[in-house]
Amino acid sequence: MKLFIDTAPLRHAAYRRLWIGQVVSFTGAQVTAVAVPVQVYAMTRSSFWVGVLGVAGFVPLLVFGLWGGAIADHFDRRRVLLISSLVSWAVTLLLLLQALLGLDSLALLIVCVVVQSGAFAMASPSRNAIIPRLLPDEDIAPAMALGSTGMHSSILLGPLLAAAALTADRYWIAYLIDAVLFTVVLWAALRLPAVPPLTTADAKISGWRSVKDGLRYMSSQPVLLMSFVVDIIAMTVAMPRALFPEVADTHFGGSSATGLLVAALGLGGLAGGLVSGWIGRVDRQGAALILMVAVFGAAVAAAGLTRSLWPCVLLLGVAGAADMISGVFRQAILATYAPDEMRGRLQGVFVVVVAGGPRIGDLRAGAMAASLGASASWILGGIGCVVLVVAAGLAFPALLRYRVSASDTGKRSLEQVT
Template sequence: MTAVKPGRSNAARRWAIDLSPLRVPTYRRLWLGNAIAMFGFQMTAVAVPVEMYALTRDSFWVGLLGVASFVPLLVFGLWAGAVADARDRRRVLLVGSALLWASVLALLAQALLGVGSPALLLALVTVHSIAFAISSPARSAALPRILPAELLPAAMTLNFTTFTAAAVVGPLGAGLVFAVWGTDTGLPIAYALDALLFLGLITATLRLPAMPPEPVAEGEAHRGGLGGVLDGLRYLTTTPVLLLSFAIDLIAMILAMPRALFPEVAVERFGDGAAVGWLYSAMAIGAMLGGLTSGWIGRLHRQGLALVLAVVGWATAIALAGLARNLWLMVVLLAVAGLADLVSAVLRQSMLLVYAPDRLRGRLQGVNLAVVAGGPRLGELRAGATAGFLGAGVAWVGGGLLAVVLTVLLAVAFPALRRYRR
C-alpha cells in the first residue's frame, strides 16, 4: 500500500470541509433532519414557478411569486426574530414548522384537484413564506445554544453546503419528474415528496432541548413585539460593518438574481423541458463544490474585502451566464456564481453571529432573513418585470453588470467593510 505523504494529508485537511460540529449529538440530529427536509423544499421551489408559468405563460406572474414571498419574510421575519428572543426557541420553531408542513399539503391538494388558479397559488406561497419566516430566525439563533463558539463557522459552512447539495438534487429531481410525467402529473409528485421529507425536520425539532430566553440585566425585559424589533434595528445601526454587508447582498440579489427567467429561457432558448432543472440547480452545484473545499474560508483574516470580492464575482458570473447560448456553458457560469455566493454567505453569517449577543440573535437573524430571503424574491420581481418590457436577455445581463458597478462604488465610498478583519 502506498503511504500518504504528510504534506498531502495536511493540505487536504486545510481544504476539506470541517465536519467537527457533527460530533455534537443535538446539532447532528438537527442537521440531518434539516438536510432531509431541504431536498423536498427545493423540489417545491421549482414546482411552484413551473406551475405558475404553465398556468399563465408569462414571466411577470412568475416574478409576482417573489412579492408573495418577500412581504411575509419582511414583516413576519422581523417579528418572529423578536419572538425567538423572548420565547422558548424550540417552541417557536415547532409552530413555524407545523405551519410550513400544512402549506405544502395545501399545495399538494390544489395540484391534485387541478384548481389552476394563479391567485390561489400566490396565496399559498404567501402562507408558506410566513411559516418559513417564523421558523428560520429561531433555528439559526438556536445554534449558539447547542454548539461552542469555535464551531459556529464550521456549522455555518455545513448548513450552507447541505442546503446547496439539496438545491442540486432537488431541482434535478424535479426536472426529471417533469420530463418523465409531464407538468400535470409531475406537480403533485413534487409536492408530495416535499410533504413526506419534511417530517424529518419535524422529528428532529421535537428532540431539541428547551431553549428559554437567557436572563437579562436588572431593569431590562424581553420584548417580543414592535419594541423588540426596534431594539434589534437600533443595535444594527451601531455596527456599520453589518449594515454594509447587508447592503451589498441586497444589491447583488435584487439586481443580479435571474431565477424568475429560468422557465422562459429553458423553453425559448433551449427548447428542453429538462433544462429548467439544470438551470435551477446550477448555482447550487457551484456552491456545493465550494462548500466541500471550504476549509480555507475560516482562515480568512480580511473577511470584509473577501466579502466584497465574492459579491463582485457573483454578479460578474451572472452577467456572463446571461450571454451564453449553450446550456452547459450557462450551467458552468451559474455554478461559478453559486460558489461566490457561498463564500459571501458564510462570511456574512459568521460576522453576524460573532457580533450579536444572545439576547439579540433572534432579532438580527430576522433582519438577516429579510435580506437574504427577501432580496432574491425582489430580484425575481425585478427580473420578471424587466423581461416583460425589454426581454429576458437584457433583464439578465443588465442586472448583473449594474450590480458589479454599484457594489464597487459602495465599497469605495464606505471603506469600513473592506477594511474589516476577523
Template sequence: MSPRTFLIDTRPLRHATFRRTWIGNGVAGVGFQLTAVAVPVEMYAITDSSVWVGLIGIAGLVPLLIFALLGGAVADAVDRRKVLLASSLVTWVVTLALFIQAVLGLDSPVLLLCLVAVQAIGFALTFPVRQAIVPRIVPVEDVAAAQTITFTTSNGAMVLGPLLAALIIGKDHFAAAYAVDAALFTVSLWASLRLPALPPEHTGAAPVTVGLRAVTDGLRYLATTPIIALSFAVDLVAMVFAMPRALFPEMADERFGAGSVGWLFSAIALGAVAGGLVSGWIGRVRRQGLALVGAVVVWGLAIAAAGVAHQLWLAVLFLAVAGMGDLVSGVYRQTIMAVHAPDEMRGRLQGVFTAVVAGGPRLGDLRAGLSAALVGPSLAWAGGGVAAAVIVVVLALAFPVLPRYDGRPPAAHAEPAVEAEVQTVA
C-alpha cells in the same frame, strides 16, 4: 500544506444536537427545493408569462418582511424549540395545500400566490430561529465551520431538489413534487422535537418581550453596527439586481430546450456545494470583509456571463461559479453576525437577515420578470449581474469599514486601543 487544509471542516458534526438538526434541515431542504421549482413551473404552465412568475416573489415578500422581524423578536423572547416547532407546522400545512390544489387541477394563479404568501409566513418564522440556535448548540470556535456545513448542505439540497423536480414534474406532475416535499419535511419535524429546551439567554440585559419595541430595538442595534448593516446591504444588492431565477422557465422554453429548467435551477447551488467541499480555507481568511466584497463581485460577473451564454453547459458552468461566490459571501455574512451580536439580539438580527436573504431574491424575481417584459430575458439577466458587481464595488469604496473588517469580535478590536492607552500612561 496538507490537502486536508482545504477540505470542509466537519468538527461541528461531533455535537449530536447540531448533527440531528443538520440531517433534518438537509433532508427537508430537498423537499423545499422541489416545491420552489414546482411552483414557478406550474405558474408558467398556467399563465405562459414570466411576469406572473415574477409575482410569486412579491407575493411572499410582504408577509416575509413583517413576520421575519416579528419572528426574530419571538426567537429572543420565547423558547426557540417551541417557536421552531410551531412555524414548521405552518410550512408543512401549506405544502399539503399545494398538493391538494394540484390534485384537484384548480389552475388558479391567484390561489398559488396566496399559498406562497402563507408559506412565506412559515419560512419567516422558522429561518431566524434555525440560525439563532447554531451558536447555542456548538462552541463559538466551531460557529464558522457550522455555518459552512449548513450553507453547503442547503445548497446541496438546491442541487438535488431541482434535478429531482425535473424528473418528478415531467408532464405537469406537480402534485407528486408537493407530496414528496411533505413527506421529507417530517424528518425536520423529528429533528426539531429532539432539540433540548432553548430558553432565552440574557447577559445582564432586561428580558426581551415580543412586540414593536423589541423589533425596533433590534433595528436600532443594527443601525449602530455598520459592519453587520453593510453585510446585509451587500447581499440585498446581489440578490435584487442579479438573481435570475424568474427567467429560468422562459429561457429553458425559448433557448435551452426541454429538460434544461432543472439544470438552471440547480446550477448555482451546484457551484456552492463544490465550493463548500473545498472550503477549509474560509475560516482562516483574516480580511473577511474584503473577501465578502470579492465574492459578491464574482457572483455578479458570473451571473452576467451566464445570461449571454447560448449553450446550456456554459450557462450552467457560469451559474456554478456564481454559486461558489455566493457560498463564500453567505458564510462570512452569517459569521459576522454570529460573532458580533449578543445572544439576546441574535433572533432579531436573524429576522432582519431573513428578510434580506429571502426578500432580496423575491424582489430580484420581480425585477427580472418586469425587466424581461421590457428588454427581453437575456438583457434583463446579464445586465442585472453587471449592475450588482458595480454597485457592490461602489459600496466598498464609500464605506471602507467593510473591506477593512478582519474577522475579530468587537472586544478584540478594542484591545489595541486599550493597550495603547496603557503604554501612553506608563
C-alpha cells in the same frame, strides 16, 4: 493547511439532528420552489407573473422575519421552530391537494406562497439562533460552513428531483416529495432540547419595540450594516431566477431545463462548501465578501450571454460557489457582532435580506424581461451587480477595511445601544 470542510460540529447529537433535518427538508422545499414557478408559467405564459410570486413571498418575509426574530429572543426557540414548521408543512399538503384536483388557481398558488413564506420567516431566526446554544464557540464557524454546504446540496438535489417530476408536468409528484421530506425537520425539532431565553430580562415581551431595538443595534454597527447592503445588491439586482422558466422554454428546449439551471447554483455552492476549510483563515473578511459578490455578478452576466445549456450551467455553478462563500463570510461577521440577547433579531434581519432579496430580484427580473426581453434582463442584472457592489465598497469603506485580527468584535449589549 486545511482545505476540506470541517465536520467537527456533527459530533454533537442535537446539532447533527438539526442539520440533517434542515438539509432534507430544504431539499423538498427546493422541489416546490421549482414546481410553483413552472406551474404558474404554464398557466399564464408570463415571466411577469412568476416575478409576482417573488413579491408575494417578500411581504410576509419582511414582516414575519423581523417579528419572528424578536419572538425567538423572547420564547423557547424550539417551540417557535416546531409550530412554524407545522404551518409550512400544512401549506405543502395544500399544494399537493390542488395539484391532484387540477384546480389551476393562480390566486391559490399565490396565497400558498404567502403563507409558506411567513412560516419560513418565523422558523429561520429560531433555527439559526439555536445553533450557538448547541455548540461550543470553536465549532460555530465550521457549523456555518456545514449549514451553507448542506443548503447548497439541497439547491442541487431538489431541482434535479423537480426536473424529473416536471418532465411529464406532474406537479403533484413534486409537492408529494416535499411533503414527505419535510417530516424529517419535524422529527429534528421534536428531539431538540428546550432553548428558553437565557435570562429573565430576555423573556420580557416588547413586541415591535423589540424589533426596533434590534434594527437600532444593527444600524450602529457599520460593518454589519454594509454586509447586509452588499447582499441586497447581489440578490435584487443580479439574481436571474424568475427568468429560468422562460429561458429554459425558449433557449434550452423545455421546462425540464429549469431544474438544471436552478441546480447549477446549488452545485456550485456545494463545490465551494466542500473546499471551504480555508475560509476561516481569511483575515480581511469584508474585502473578501465584496470580491465574492462581484464574482457572483460577473458569472451571472456571463451565463446570460451563452446560448448553450451546459456553458450556462457551468457559469451559474461559478455564481453559486461565489454566493456560498460570500454567505459564510456574512454569517461569520454576524456571529462576531451578535450577543445572544440580540441573536434572534439579527437573524431575523438576515432572513429578510437573504430570503427576501431574491424575491425582489424576481420582480426586477420579470419586469425588465417584460420590457427588454429575458436575455437583456439577465445580462444587465449581472453587470449592474458588479458596478454597484464595487461602488458601495468604495463609497462606504468600513466593510472593505474590516479585519478579523483588528476587530474588537463589536459585541455590545442592547442597553449600550438604546
